[in-house]
Amino acid sequence: MAETINPWTSTPGEDIERLFEEFGIEPIGPPSRDLPELPYFISRGIVVGQRDYGRIASAIRDKTPFHVLTGFMPSGHPHLGHLMVMKEVVWHVQNGGSGYIAIADREAHAVRGISWEDCASYGKEYLRCLYALGFSGKTYSQSRNRRLHDLAFEASTKVNWSEMVAIYGFSAETDLAHQIAVITQVADILYPQIDSGPAPTLVPVGIDQDPHLRLTRGIAHKLRMFTVEERDGYVSVRSKEAPPEALSAVHRAFSGSRKYSGHVDIRGLPYGVVSEKVREIERSFGGFGFYSPSSTYHRFIPGLTGGKMSSSVPESIIGFSESDAAIKKKVMSALTGGKPTLAEQKESGGEADTCPVFLLNLFHMVTDDAELSDIRWRCVSGEIMCGQCKKETAERVLAFIRDFKERMDEVEHLVEERDGSDI
Numbered sequence: 001m002a003e004t005i006n007p008w009t010s011t012p013g014e015d016i017e018r019l020f021e022e023f024g025i026e027p028i029g030p031p032s033r034d035l036p037e038l039p040y041f042i043s044r045g046i047v048v049g050q051r052d053y054g055r056i057a058s059a060i061r062d063k064t065p066f067h068v069l070t071g072f073m074p075s076g077h078p079h080l081g082h083l084m085v086m087k088e089v090v091w092h093v094q095n096g097g098s099g100y101i102a103i104a105d106r107e108a109h110a111v112r113g114i115s116w117e118d119c120a121s122y123g124k125e126y127l128r129c130l131y132a133l134g135f136s137g138k139t140y141s142q143s144r145n146r147r148l149h150d151l152a153f154e155a156s157t158k159v160n161w162s163e164m165v166a167i168y169g170f171s172a173e174t175d176l177a178h179q180i181a182v183i184t185q186v187a188d189i190l191y192p193q194i195d196s197g198p199a200p201t202l203v204p205v206g207i208d209q210d211p212h213l214r215l216t217r218g219i220a221h222k223l224r225m226f227t228v229e230e231r232d233g234y235v236s237v238r239s240k241e242a243p244p245e246a247l248s249a250v251h252r253a254f255s256g257s258r259k260y261s262g263h264v265d266i267r268g269l270p271y272g273v274v275s276e277k278v279r280e281i282e283r284s285f286g287g288f289g290f291y292s293p294s295s296t297y298h299r300f301i302p303g304l305t306g307g308k309m310s311s312s313v314p315e316s317i318i319g320f321s322e323s324d325a326a327i328k329k330k331v332m333s334a335l336t337g338g339k340p341t342l343a344e345q346k347e348s349g350g351e352a353d354t355c356p357v358f359l360l361n362l363f364h365m366v367t368d369d370a371e372l373s374d375i376r377w378r379c380v381s382g383e384i385m386c387g388q389c390k391k392e393t394a395e396r397v398l399a400f401i402r403d404f405k406e407r408m409d410e411v412e413h414l415v416e417e418r419d420g421s422d423i
């Protein structure tokens, strides 16, 4: 049976390349070459996979509009495991994207049983983190965004039960709330395009969220009035559900085009020009004109105890409101890539590349590449032992968290100001 990635139970990360291949996720390398500047999360191999990222990279390079959206389930306090996706959003906003954050309170309430009060207070913590990192843009809670509900309803007309079974492995016992959570997330992903108009939209996520991307890409396509396809020497515009007048409008927009029943063929124009014009016509006839969303996939920062960073294993995470003493203790007792004996480690060095302590530095604690490679070198050459290395890392983590907390306090008002809005 084909494997499914289930967003609620799977703990992926072991064999990310195999999953990429199976689900058609492409490596980030080729499209990222269009970026004027490579962010550290790509150059350090943290963000590794993508779908249609080329569109986003060209939008950054050409300074054309694009959106960036992600969502957070407010089912607990934010911690270091959430930071990567936040930084990806902020970087893309700083590079020209219009930013959107969904607080997935409906999902947290329906799937995890979190009370609405807790959803609201956890949600605010996530937003404080984002603003502390420099986010600007729009934010909303799923439960309060009326246009989102309408979009979810519209999207639901394009999915049937067999797709839910195939993508998520749902069974006859699956409650309706799971399906509502899924279709609400589909609406999240398309929301920036109904809020600010069609444009390429980047959704940075962990691989566990890819099922939602696959589903949304299918729905975005089904919600289009037209399919625009490159053929041998011409571009074909096919009506799916377009009113007949809209197809005539396409015909009229391109002189020399030929109209058949259900499609118009256009010669002598590049695909991009035709598809943009068709999108405009679709919009003028009340259609959505969606771009299919793009996505990036990052590796997960390992928990301090080895597995994933997860609130359900308190020793695995570093939270933003933990005391210095608690943080220090966690880092000092973390699992490492060290050898069983000091003699062995001196002789053959540690395994930095899989060591949770090293990866903490690589993901978030050391911004300078030369410093990071020095830390790695001291480990693999057996120059430094784990005790000392953890001590140095703990100092970095404490400095980082202190500074981050301060910044979170400074941006508190931004979260409160937003609270008055109806989305």
Ligand code: TRP
Residues within 6 Å of the ligand: 007, 069, 070, 071, 072, 073, 102, 104, 107, 184, 185, 188, 189, 203, 204, 205, 209
């Ligand atoms: N389901 C996501 C999670 O479990 C949260 C989420 C909700 C989301 N809406 C989204 C993620 C839209 C990306 C895009 O964390």
Ligand code: SF4
Residues within 6 Å of the ligand: 336, 337, 338, 350, 351, 352, 355, 356, 357, 358, 379, 380, 384, 385, 386, 387, 389, 390
């Ligand atoms: Fe990890 Fe540091 Fe030990 Fe190397 S020396 S294995 S990086 S803790």
